[in-house]
Amino acid sequence: MADRVVTLNAGSSSVKFALFAADADWPQLIVAGTVEGLGAKPRFRVAIAGGETRDAPLAGKLTHKQAIAAIFAWIEDAYPEAAISAIGHRVVHGGLRFAAPVIVDAETLTALREFIPLAPLHQPHNLAGIEGACEAFPNVPQVACFDTAFHRGHAFVDDAYALPYSYYERGLRRFGFHGLSYEYIARRLRAIDPIHAEGGVIVAHLGNGASLCALKGGRSIATTMGFSALEGLPMGTRSGQIDPGLLLYLLQSDGMTPKKLSRLLYERSGLLGLSGVSHDMRALEASQEPRAQAAIAYFIHRIKIEIAALTAVIGGLDALVFTAGIGERSPRIRAGVVEGLGWLGLALDGTANARNDAVISAPRSRIPVFVTPTDEEAMIARHTIETVGLSAAAR
Numbered sequence: 001m002a003d004r005v006v007t008l009n010a011g012s013s014s015v016k017f018a019l020f021a022a023d024a025d026w027p028q029l030i031v032a033g034t035v036e037g038l039g040a041k042p043r044f045r046v047a048i049a050g051g052e053t054r055d056a057p058l059a060g061k062l063t064h065k066q067a068i069a070a071i072f073a074w075i076e077d078a079y080p081e082a083a084i085s086a087i088g089h090r091v092v093h094g095g096l097r098f099a100a101p102v103i104v105d106a107e108t109l110t111a112l113r114e115f116i117p118l119a120p121l122h123q124p125h126n127l128a129g130i131e132g133a134c135e136a137f138p139n140v141p142q143v144a145c146f147d148t149a150f151h152r153g154h155a156f157v158d159d160a161y162a163l164p165y166s167y168y169e170r171g172l173r174r175f176g177f178h179g180l181s182y183e184y185i186a187r188r189l190r191a192i193d194p195i196h197a198e199g200g201v202i203v204a205h206l207g208n209g210a211s212l213c214a215l216k217g218g219r220s221i222a223t224t225m226g227f228s229a230l231e232g233l234p235m236g237t238r239s240g241q242i243d244p245g246l247l248l249y250l251l252q253s254d255g256m257t258p259k260k261l262s263r264l265l266y267e268r269s270g271l272l273g274l275s276g277v278s279h280d281m282r283a284l285e286a287s288q289e290p291r292a293q294a295a296i297a298y299f300i301h302r303i304k305i306e307i308a309a310l311t312a313v314i315g316g317l318d319a320l321v322f323t324a325g326i327g328e329r330s331p332r333i334r335a336g337v338v339e340g341l342g343w344l345g346l347a348l349d350g351t352a353n354a355r356n357d358a359v360i361s362a363p364r365s366r367i368p369v370f371v372t373p374t375d376e377e378a379m380i381a382r383h384t385i386e387t388v389g390l391s392a393a394a395r
């Protein structure tokens with residue numbers, strides 16, 4: 001039977017999975033799917049690679065573990081010949097310890113639980129995914145792939161906050177996130193444009209969560225997210241950059257509780273908070289509300305500021321890449337950013353941009369601008385294959 005690898009990405013109310021063939025140089029997608037609405041009215045959708053999307057049956061409210069059991073039952077039914085050789089998991093936080101994917105054992109799971117306070121909205125669900133998969137397949141290796149790992153080599157000045165040094169030693173640092181996406185894009189760019197990929201590149205991962213990463217020679221040098229996934233750009237519902245003095249004011253003068261402050265910053269701010277309309281860029285672009293338009297202008301403004309700052313960090317820009325939901329599909333946001341950075345040597349090809357082409361810079365642009373779809377699942381599958389030694393190259 002052929003080696004197959006499953007990837008799992010367990011979030012607060014959903015579990016995404018993908019099934020890959022592991023026998024080629026790069027993992028080949030067979031099918032991907034999502035169970036959404038956990039704890040409420042769950043729905044299970046699958047998309048066959050290059051084929052149709054359909055609903056799969058589900059019964060009743062589901063916990064994460066039940067959703068994972070349903071996913072594996074579906075795979076077994078639909079692909080009875082698939083021998084699952086390894087399962088790869090997206091884990092948001094690897095702390096200081098994990099700078100590379102790791103095969104999970106009891107000791108690793110204990111270590112990963114210690115990072116729950118660092119990513120309370122994601123880490124518990126990621127770990128529930130691992131536990132569910134371990135129960136379903138106790139003899140199959142489980143590999144944890146971290147969103148923080150790609151950023152672990154940052155220089156002190158990009159890793160530290162200017163708090164007393166003992167805080168840095170305790171691990172209160174700028175971890176950065178979206179690392180699996182950035183690693184995938186860095187690899188793709190090496191195939192698309194090997195010369196520029198070796199230089200200074202900024203990748204704009206603009207989705208519901210949004211951040212930028214500055215690469216040099218394909219390695220992460222700096223990123224806009226920090227200790228938490230709140231720092232940097234404004235996002236669907238997260239504030240992004242904010243003056244810590246404002247938070248002190250809310251705690252002290254407004255008497256806000258930490259719980260309410262957390263809700264404010266993670267769930268009620270960003271594009272949703274500014275617009276009062278939606279967290280969703282498509283809805284904002286379609287809205288006539290002045291505040292929706294102001295939220296879009298704010299988003300573009302902050303992206304421009306952060307691109308300029310990261311350009312300084314890497315000593316000049318050789319290529320700009322847009323990815324994730326907004327980056328891949330919003331000509332308006334890309335145009336706002338690229339046209340606002342004309343002084344840096346960027347020029348847009350409006351027609352290519354409107355078509356979401358792979359290259360959207362004009363021929364006269366000093367710096368090429370790419371639209372490159374990200375694929376975190378394939379990156380997880382690749383890490384999983386390498387970590388357990390399944391790939392032809394590893395054998």
Ligand code: AMP
Pocket residue numbers: 206207208209236279280281282283285324325326329330331
């Ligand atoms: P992601 O988190 O990567 O799935 O991205 C989700 C974001 O992408 C949401 O804000 C969507 O509104 C946005 N998005 C998806 N398609 C489009 C589109 N065609 N135009 C503008 N925004 C889009």
